[in-house]
Amino acid sequence: MKIRSLFITFLIFYSFLSHAETVKSIQIDGLSSIDRGTVLNYLPVEINDDFNEQVSKEAIQSLKSTNLFENVSLTFSKGEIIIKVIENPTIKYFDFIGYKSDAVLSEKIVDKLKENFNLNIGKIFVRKKLDELLNQVVYLYENEGYYNASLKTSFQKDTSNRIGIEVLIEENKPALITSFDIVGNNFFKKEDLIDLFEIGLPDIFFVNYFTEKDRFNKKSFESGIELIKSKYLASGFLDFKIKNIKSNITKDNTGISLLIELDEGEQSFINKINWSGDIDGISTTYLNNKLNIKAGSVFNRKAIILGLNNVRDSFANLGFANASIDSLILDSGNKKNYYDLKLTVKKNNIMYVNRIDISGNTTTQDDVIRRELLILENQLFSKELLDESLKRVKRLGYFSDVNIQTIPLNNQKDKFNINVKVTETKTGEFTVGLSHSNSYGASFNTGIQQNNILGTGNIFNARFTNSSAVEEVSFYFKNPYITDEGNSLSYGLFSKSTNAANLSISDYVLDETGGSIGYGIPLTVISDISSELKVSDITVKCSDKFAGADYEMNQCLSSDSLDFSIGLDYIKSSLNDFYQPTDGSKTTISSTLSMPIGDFKYYQLSFKQNNYMPILVNSTFNTKFNAQLASGYGNSELPFFKRYFGGGSSSVRGFDFNSLGAKYPDQNAKGGEISILTSAAIIAPASKIGLDNDNIRVSAFIDAGSIFEKKSSFDIGDIRASSGLALSWLTPIGPIGFYAAKPLIKKTSDTTKTFSFELGTSF
Numbered sequence: 001m002k003i004r005s006l007f008i009t010f011l012i013f014y015s016f017l018s019h020a021e022t023v024k025s026i027q028i029d030g031l032s033s034i035d036r037g038t039v040l041n042y043l044p045v046e047i048n049d050d051f052n053e054q055v056s057k058e059a060i061q062s063l064k065s066t067n068l069f070e071n072v073s074l075t076f077s078k079g080e081i082i083i084k085v086i087e088n089p090t091i092k093y094f095d096f097i098g099y100k101s102d103a104v105l106s107e108k109i110v111d112k113l114k115e116n117f118n119l120n121i122g123k124i125f126v127r128k129k130l131d132e133l134l135n136q137v138v139y140l141y142e143n144e145g146y147y148n149a150s151l152k153t154s155f156q157k158d159t160s161n162r163i164g165i166e167v168l169i170e171e172n173k174p175a176l177i178t179s180f181d182i183v184g185n186n187f188f189k190k191e192d193l194i195d196l197f198e199i200g201l202p203d204i205f206f207v208n209y210f211t212e213k214d215r216f217n218k219k220s221f222e223s224g225i226e227l228i229k230s231k232y233l234a235s236g237f238l239d240f241k242i243k244n245i246k247s248n249i250t251k252d253n254t255g256i257s258l259l260i261e262l263d264e265g266e267q268s269f270i271n272k273i274n275w276s277g278d279i280d281g282i283s284t285t286y287l288n289n290k291l292n293i294k295a296g297s298v299f300n301r302k303a304i305i306l307g308l309n310n311v312r313d314s315f316a317n318l319g320f321a322n323a324s325i326d327s328l329i330l331d332s333g334n335k336k337n338y339y340d341l342k343l344t345v346k347k348n349n350i351m352y353v354n355r356i357d358i359s360g361n362t363t364t365q366d367d368v369i370r371r372e373l374l375i376l377e378n379q380l381f382s383k384e385l386l387d388e389s390l391k392r393v394k395r396l397g398y399f400s401d402v403n404i405q406t407i408p409l410n411n412q413k414d415k416f417n418i419n420v421k422v423t424e425t426k427t428g429e430f431t432v433g434l435s436h437s438n439s440y441g442a443s444f445n446t447g448i449q450q451n452n453i454l455g456t457g458n459i460f461n462a463r464f465t466n467s468s469a470v471e472e473v474s475f476y477f478k479n480p481y482i483t484d485e486g487n488s489l490s491y492g493l494f495s496k497s498t499n500a501a502n503l504s505i506s507d508y509v510l511d512e513t514g515g516s517i518g519y520g521i522p523l524t525v526i527s528d529i530s531s532e533l534k535v536s537d538i539t540v541k542c543s544d545k546f547a548g549a550d551y552e553m554n555q556c557l558s559s560d561s562l563d564f565s566i567g568l569d570y571i572k573s574s575l576n577d578f579y580q581p582t583d584g585s586k587t588t589i590s591s592t593l594s595m596p597i598g599d600f601k602y603y604q605l606s607f608k609q610n611n612y613m614p615i616l617v618n619s620t621f622n623t624k625f626n627a628q629l630a631s632g633y634g635n636s637e638l639p640f641f642k643r644y645f646g647g648g649s650s651s652v653r654g655f656d657f658n659s660l661g662a663k664y665p666d667q668n669a670k671g672g673e674i675s676i677l678t679s680a681a682i683i684a685p686a687s688k689i690g691l692d693n694d695n696i697r698v699s700a701f702i703d704a705g706s707i708f709e710k711k712s713s714f715d716i717g718d719i720r721a722s723s724g725l726a727l728s729w730l731t732p733i734g735p736i737g738f739y740a741a742k743p744l745i746k747k748t749s750d751t752t753k754t755f756s757f758e759l760g761t762s763f
Contacts, residue, residue, distance in 0.1 A: 021052075021079060023045060023049050026047065028040075029084045030085040033090070033161065043062065044058045045059060045081070059074055059081075063083070070087065072085050089163035090122060090161070090162050091119060092156075093164045093165070093166075094119055094120070094121065097166065097169070098168050098169040098171070104146060114133075117132055130153075137167075144216075144218070147249055147253035149171050174216065175216050175250075176214045176256070177202075177256055178250070179258065180197075180257075182262065184262035184263060185262050187235065187237070187267070193228055193231070196231065197227075198213070198224065199213055199214070199216060200214070225260070229242070233300070234298075234302055236300060237264055242260065245261070267298065268298075268299040269296060269298055269337060270339065270340075271338035273341045274340060274342045275287055275344075275345065277343075278347040279345050292307050299339060311325060311343075312324070316381070316383035318350075319352070321381045321383065321416075322348040324348065325346070327342070328341075328344075349413055351414055352381060353375060353377055353415070353418055354377065354378075354417050355417045356370070356373065356375075356377055356420065357417060357419045358419075358422070360423055361424065361455075362424050364452060364457070369393060371457075371484075372389065372392040372396065374389045375418070390404050391574070391576050391584070392525070394576060395575060395578050398452045399424060399425055400424070402420070403420075403421045407419055446464045457481065458479050459478040460476070460477050469498065469499050470497070474496070475494070476492035477490065478490035480520075488528075488530065489517075490519075490532070494512075495513040496510075497509065505668055506548065506668040508541060508546050508556065509540075510539075511539040511541070512539075514563070515534075516533065517533050518533070526572055527571065528571055530568075531566060531568050533567075534567065537561050537563075542556035547666045547668070555640060560599030560600060561599060563598050563600050564594065566595060567590065568592075569591075570587075570589040571586070571589075573585075573586040573587075575612065582612055582614055585611045586608075586610045588609075591605050600636070601633050601634045602631065604630040604642070605628065606627070606629075607626070608626045610622070618685055619684045622679075622699070623680050624677070626705075627677075630673050640671070644707055645675075646677065647669075647751075648756070649739065652677065652720050653739050653741040654724060654742055654752060654754065655720060655750060656753040660705075662707070670709060674707070674708040676706060676708075677703070679702065679703045681699040681700065681701035682699060682701075684697065698728075699725070700724075700725055700726075701724060701725075701739075701741075702721065702723045703722050704719055704721040719745065720745055722743045723744055725739065726738065738755075
């Protein structure tokens with residue numbers, strides 16, 4: 001047997017040798033733009049190598065896989081390999097024409113497709129890649145309901161083996177939804193489920209013209225399907241499934257009917273919750289409160305995951321940054337559709353902060369950032385303090401982006417480093433030129449405003465303004481960390497002249513010169529209290545046209561000029577960003593008392609509340625409330641130039657600047673002792689309206705409020721309201737605000753203003 005096996009092996013080897021020949025030369029025909037050396041590099045054979053049928057196949061396959069050639073053939077004769085190739089052309093131009101901008105395709109998407117399929121100008125043309133690209137375009141159109149879209153491709157090849165490609169797109173009309181139905185639902189109403197979809201049967205004509213609700217869109221349809229699944233799972237239907245989806249397209253591809261068949265299954269509930277593992281010293285009551293799920297409640301997977309994250313965070317706040325919770329769902333055994341939750345806690349190592357590194361701060365000093373951090377080196381880790389530290393750094397307003405990362409150490413399992421990476425943004429400006437405000441009109445400005453001067457975190461402002469309404473020279477400085485504890489010190493000087501007649505107020509000129517000094521003390525990590533002493537000399541000059549009452553005329557004639565006031569402010573802010581917050585709130589309570597040692601006796605009280613709450617996808621619900629009260633005391637009237645005014649961009653939009661409230665006989669604004677303003681808005685990034693700019697936000701808002709002349713004259717019937725759209729753009733020269741508003745509640749005597757813009761206004 002051994003001899004026989006050796007004999008067979010010898011025959012096979014001899015047969016191989018008899019068919020293999022030695023390569024003596026290699027000839028390549030058809031090359032024009034590709035080097036001979038490039039082809040040789042791809043060949044799996046060289047001169048003096050053996051050549052056989054297998055080598056021939058490998059050589060052809062290797063050259064074809066380069067995508068350099070349209071055709072490749074190989075022959076072998078008398079020791080010479082002869083390769084004949086036809087080179088693929090290079091792309092001279094590649095144009096898409098006929099598509100409507102941004103309907104499905106856009107210039108940006110087309111450029112991205114060319115890049116993804118390597119079909120840019122100058123690249124080697126490969127027909128297979130073009131076919132794949134065209135298939136992708138058809139897929140994009142069908143996803144948007146354009147089933148009648150057609151693509152026609154034409155080519156133009158020149159004598160230099162360059163090819164021009166032109167794709168003509170005929171979009172035609174998209175398919176419209178002709179019927180939309182859901183069956184198999186018992187727990188939820190059909191209407192409630194259909195409302196989860198952005199698409200559906202058309203609204204009334206003039207509304208549908210703008211919403212295009214009946215235009216089929218695959219992405220929107222699939223999103224609605226996922227919302228249905230989430231709705232049922234959140235209500236305990238663990239076995240819920242989409243039984244079937246039927247979509248029938250009409251023969252002419254212009255209509256589509258949709259039918260969704262559901263299998264709800266049965267609703268499930270939590271029977272009991274069992275805790276085990278590393279929970280020594282921690283009560284199950286505390287853990288259940290963090291979990292926020294009770295026995296007998298509906299089995300909600302999303303709520304369970306959220307609750308487990310809360311429990312995990314509570315351990316992370318105690319230093320157990322890597323704590324984990326294993327969950328096991330068990331059949332209760334004695335109750336149908338009731339399940340037990342078995343939760344096992346593993347604390348793992350307690351963690352400490354080794355080192356805190358700060359990067360990206362090209363201007364701001366390290367200490368300015370470090371003093372905002374509530375977590376320190378060598379300190380026990382706390383996720384809560386780390387999250388709040390991130391917010392505090394963002395609230396400084398010095399950075400366009402702040403990112404905090406924890407980096408484990410390989411050699412120390414109980415420690416990690418913290419990396420604070422920031423991106424500097426513009427925190428100040430030097431201005432010389434003209435600006436415009438709908439409140440003050442055109443003005444000449446010069447000055448410097450710096451909220452982070454020399455990277456120290458100190459605030460320095462010096463400004464000169466000259467307009468028809470206001471002339472002002474001012475200087476202000478604030479050190480927010482005069483002590484290590486975060487106490488602040490501020491002081492300033494100012495001189496201001498206001499021509500009230502040019503502010504839609506009756507005819508008088510107010511000159512005020514003075515200075516201020518303030519001191520602030522932090523109360524908590526998100527709140528502080530501050531006081532300010534302000535001394536000013538005030539001169540009021542009333543013209544003969546001034547339409548004031550007796551006591552106002554007396555104030556015009558009075559020699560009183562010294563205003564000695566003290567203010568007290570309480571500010572609490574949990575906003576997650578300085579310029580464009582999306583979560584958190586800010587509360588400001590202010591009071592000002594004019595001291596009896598001066599010539600005026602009055603007080604001012606103010607309460608402001610600003611809330612931001614994330615809703616939907618990348619959108620924010622914002623509410624504002626501002627109530628102000630001012631009055632005289634000790635038998636003294638409130639100086640008429642200390643009254644509140646309303647209307648315009650910072651008040652009830654849609655009404656002219658300073659137009660709300662009581663009027664003088666000459667119909668100029670009189671102002672009032674009470675100001676109440678409120679607003680609600682949905683704010684979204686500019687991408688919602690097709691603008692690719694992270695610094696632009698748009699909002700739809702409702703404003704309401706008014707000015708009341710006296711405390712005793714408050715009347716809910718005097719409230720004004722408006723609604724509209726606004727845009728805020730954070731430009732290199734500062735924020736710019738635009739709005740268009742229409743009054744909802746007004747009186748015939750009101751002065752309205754539909755459109756306005758303002759430099760220095762945002763929301």
